[in-house]
């Protein structure tokens with residue numbers, strides 16, 4: 227027998243049994259995993275999880291993956307990557323992720339078996355819409371994004387665009403066990419990253435006319 231007004235009773239039952247959409251429970255679990263790596267949860271990690279899930283969904287792939295079927299290029303470093311990693315199972319050390327330092331919250335997903343690629347990024351007006359999905363009365367922009375990004379529907383949060391890779395996957399992956407030595411510094415080069423010039427073999431650090439990250443101090 228309902229002892230309180232029906233509305234309150236239903237709310238209590240919902241609270242007690244935590245009836246929520248399955249995908250929200252999954253999201254929460256992923257966000258916890260991501261936040262543990264940083265000791266905080268921030269909007270960029272949420273975007274990483276949402277973008278990771280959306281990218282995999284486009285190819286109908288279950289995630290997080292333990293195989294190498296899904297490959298992802300992330301277009302920035304930072305917190306965003308943790309979200310993408312926990313959602314997809316892709317990571318740099320398994321060679322299923324590559325970091326492009328474009329300074330952009332976006333990722334390109336590749337279905338390795340078909341070579342099909344899809345770029346997923348936040349919509350340009352995403353901050354504006356996040357407020358509508360934040361808890362009522364939340365006026366702080368950061369927290370509006372943090373909460374809004376978790377619950378906004380995909381079509382308000384993200385843009386998805388088919389892309390074509392300009393470098394074949396076989397070149398990106400290369401082959402295990404391939405190694406040569408640089409003719410200038412003598413160091414070993416793996417993954418066919420050497421450059422041939424005038425019949426000689428150079429590593430990227432030694433090749434002339436290359437933009438160098440560092441120079442040696444003598």
Ligand SMILES: [Zn+2]
Nearest residue numbers: 267268270305
């Ligand atoms: Zn962060």
Ligand SMILES: [Zn+2]
Nearest residue numbers: 408411429432
């Ligand atoms: Zn070299």
